Amino acid sequence: MSIYQDIAENLMEGQTAQVRELTQKAVDEGKPAVEILNNALLAGMNEVGELFKEGEMFVPEVLIAAKAMNSGMEIIKPLLNDGDIKKAGTVIMATVKGDLHDIGLNLVSMMLEGAGFEVINLGIDTEPEKIIEAIKQYNPDIIGMSAMLTTTMKAMKEAVQAIKEAGLYDKVKVMVGGAPVNDEFAQQIGAHYSSDANEAVEVATRLVSA
Amino acid sequence: MEFRSTIIKKQDVERIHEATLKILEDVGVDFLYDEVLEVFKKHGAKVEGHRVFISEALLNQALKTVPTSFVWKGPKSEVTIGGERTVVAPLSGVIEVSEKGEKRRVNSEDFIKLTKLHESSKVMDVHNPNIMVPLDIPEDKQRNYALATTLKLGTKPVIGFTTTKKDAVDSLYILKKFHETEDDCVALGIISTLSPLAYDKVMLESLFEFAKEKQPLMFATCSLPGATSPVTIAGTLATNNAEQLAGIVLSQLVCPGLPVIYGNTTGSCDMRYATPAIGAAETALITYATAALAQYYGVPSRSGGSLADSKIPDIQAGIEGSFTLIPPFISGIHMVLHSCGILDSFNLLSYEKYIIDEHLVAMCKRLAEGINVNDETLAVDLIKQVGPKGQYLEEMHTAMYYRKEHCTSKLFVKEGLEVWEKKGAKSAVDRAYEEMQKRLSKYKAPELTKEQEEFLKPYLTV
Numbered sequence A: 001m002s003i004y005q006d007i008a009e010n011l012m013e014g015q016t017a018q019v020r021e022l023t024q025k026a027v028d029e030g031k032p033a034v035e036i037l038n039n040a041l042l043a044g045m046n047e048v049g050e051l052f053k054e055g056e057m058f059v060p061e062v063l064i065a066a067k068a069m070n071s072g073m074e075i076i077k078p079l080l081n082d083g084d085i086k087k088a089g090t091v092i093m094a095t096v097k098g099d100l101h102d103i104g105l106n107l108v109s110m111m112l113e114g115a116g117f118e119v120i121n122l123g124i125d126t127e128p129e130k131i132i133e134a135i136k137q138y139n140p141d142i143i144g145m146s147a148m149l150t151t152t153m154k155a156m157k158e159a160v161q162a163i164k165e166a167g168l169y170d171k172v173k174v175m176v177g178g179a180p181v182n183d184e185f186a187q188q189i190g191a192h193y194s195s196d197a198n199e200a201v202e203v204a205t206r207l208v209s210a
Numbered sequence B: 001m002e003f004r005s006t007i008i009k010k011q012d013v014e015r016i017h018e019a020t021l022k023i024l025e026d027v028g029v030d031f032l033y034d035e036v037l038e039v040f041k042k043h044g045a046k047v048e049g050h051r052v053f054i055s056e057a058l059l060n061q062a063l064k065t066v067p068t069s070f071v072w073k074g075p076k077s078e079v080t081i082g083g084e085r086t087v088v089a090p091l092s093g094v095i096e097v098s099e100k101g102e103k104r105r106v107n108s109e110d111f112i113k114l115t116k117l118h119e120s121s122k123v124m125d126v127h128n129p130n131i132m133v134p135l136d137i138p139e140d141k142q143r144n145y146a147l148a149t150t151l152k153l154g155t156k157p158v159i160g161f162t163t164t165k166k167d168a169v170d171s172l173y174i175l176k177k178f179h180e181t182e183d184d185c186v187a188l189g190i191i192s193t194l195s196p197l198a199y200d201k202v203m204l205e206s207l208f209e210f211a212k213e214k215q216p217l218m219f220a221t222c223s224l225p226g227a228t229s230p231v232t233i234a235g236t237l238a239t240n241n242a243e244q245l246a247g248i249v250l251s252q253l254v255c256p257g258l259p260v261i262y263g264n265t266t267g268s269c270d271m272r273y274a275t276p277a278i279g280a281a282e283t284a285l286i287t288y289a290t291a292a293l294a295q296y297y298g299v300p301s302r303s304g305g306s307l308a309d310s311k312i313p314d315i316q317a318g319i320e321g322s323f324t325l326i327p328p329f330i331s332g333i334h335m336v337l338h339s340c341g342i343l344d345s346f347n348l349l350s351y352e353k354y355i356i357d358e359h360l361v362a363m364c365k366r367l368a369e370g371i372n373v374n375d376e377t378l379a380v381d382l383i384k385q386v387g388p389k390g391q392y393l394e395e396m397h398t399a400m401y402y403r404k405e406h407c408t409s410k411l412f413v414k415e416g417l418e419v420w421e422k423k424g425a426k427s428a429v430d431r432a433y434e435e436m437q438k439r440l441s442k443y444k445a446p447e448l449t450k451e452q453e454e455f456l457k458p459y460l461t462v
């Protein structure tokens, strides 16, 4: 087995220590960092993504695989050139005001990170002002909002309104999701809907490449 | 009520209790409301920031004042929580409803329809204005409209609101005024924990409002194992238990003797999606443990009911619902919330499943009742009389005992195949729909006094 395969397989099993060790070994053997990135770390993570979509891998397994990948990334990052890592985009995530549900929010955030997005997670019960502030501070490509209560869906609408009033609506794309949210509602408020974390990654990827 | 299951052993309960004590004393529970911190400080608890550490002594002191049972009154009937009967209560918070394979968003029409079904139900003991948000009603009026509609259509005890402080205050006012009472329990406040190991401000504000009015509280844990509690069932039970007990301690410090319920509706979590898997064997195990733990502490208990993740009233829904509705009845849970109709992990009500679940409740009650063994039921005299090769169809004993001993329903298909085909080959789901229509057409609203009607009118005018 090639060392790349070895790294990828350990990554898929979430073996953080082994991935770190093997990545170091590959570097020491003189393998180019960009090759380790693409042929070992990203190759492993893509396989993880496929297995997750097929229902063969479970969320916690995906998350520890991502951790293992990061342990390898830390080693090769100083050796990579600027253009080697393609950052997919920056996303600000928040559960809207009055809503305390965050399991879905965190899951979507983690999946976006896994797909190469930089995610700033503002957490639960987020006032529109905080979202505006964050847009100004981080200049993101996407604002992602989650609402799980019928009664907090209106806070999504208000947040979009606030983004418009602050003159920032043209600078970002808005994504929404959560149990009571649907496509129709999203269109009404000028946002993009996705029904689960996988779809959220697809929508986000589409939005940044559009 | 005696705990009848051997699934959770006494020594397991004790070990969960010991782990819980460690969590309460060493890890602490966050109460995100300053007023609560003052209460705990006053009673000598260690408080760091919003984190409260509860000692075994403080826990035991609080548990001493919890009533083992209480009576909850409705306009025309009442229930005892903590007695020999498992009280059956409606679902809560569905986002959509389905019937005849069609799905739609909830509105006031569906609110009225389900409330009428609850009122005319032989198994449903109480009402719940939280069943769904009537989305067609102006937003600032939705809660009070829902509560007033419940009181207009129903006669059974009613759950209150804890969704905001204002909702709590309004529902307490309306329920007390409608029942013309100061002292009776006429509202139940449901206080959700924010797993792991926290309570949020809104819930705590509502807790204070209910305590002020001396109205009972139910603490409700709903963690997702592996996400908001440890993935192991024992670890989940330990954190769930700590949350429950922390809430119960607070309630007793604020208002000693306040009736409370130990409630847990934690299920499994499907890690393919990190979504709740409520129709699960683990839900059943957690229900057994909930009954055992609540009994250990001398607090009335509550679990979920016929819980399903399936999206349609199919065989999956039937299996999931049976798996989760049998345990509360055989373990002696005192109150079952979300008893009938749930699909899609709490998000969807199926009317057909609601009707079928009513029958499931009847079957569970029959199961829990056990076998009645006495001279009359053993019927040795009759056996002698009929003798070998005789038959029992024409015997008075058969006619007399059939209904008592056997739980039947017109819903379930039991006739011969050809007979069934000739009658239109209708499934239990088809029959449930017909049964519902019949029930609704026969529903009669209760008679209200002039004063009651006048009182409700402004809330109903939207």
Ligand code: B1M
Binding pocket: A098, A099, A100, A101, A102, A103, A104, A105, A107, A108, A143, A144, A145, A146, A147, A148, A149, A150, A151, A175, A176, A177, A178, A179, A180, A193, A194, A195, A196, A197, A198, A200, B092, B093, B094, B095, B132, B133, B162, B163, B190, B191, B192, B193, B194, B195, B202, B221, B222, B223, B224, B228, B273, B274, B275, B276, B344, B345, B346, B347
């Ligand atoms: C930006 O782009 C995107 C894209 C996709 C996005 C996205 C954003 N956000 C989500 N998605 C999508 O992708 C995610 C991953 O695939 C998915 O996220 P989900 O969040 O759907 O999925 C998660 C991975 C797992 N799912 C969940 O975590 C939610 C599960 C259920 C059971 C649920 C839970 C666990 C909780 N709850 Co709450 N809770 C329910 C939920 C019923 C249900 N089955 O959904 C629901 C949502 N709750 C409800 C209620 C009523 C409440 N809850 C409350 C509290 C809680 C807990 C604290 C106990 C807990 C939350 C814990 C936490 N840390 O998040 C209270 C409200 C608190 C508040 N102010 O927010 C309280 C009011 C209950 C009470 N009386 O105390 C109901 C809403 C009813 C309604 N019509 O509005 C409810 C449907 C259950 C019910 N029937 O009662 C997709 O929706």
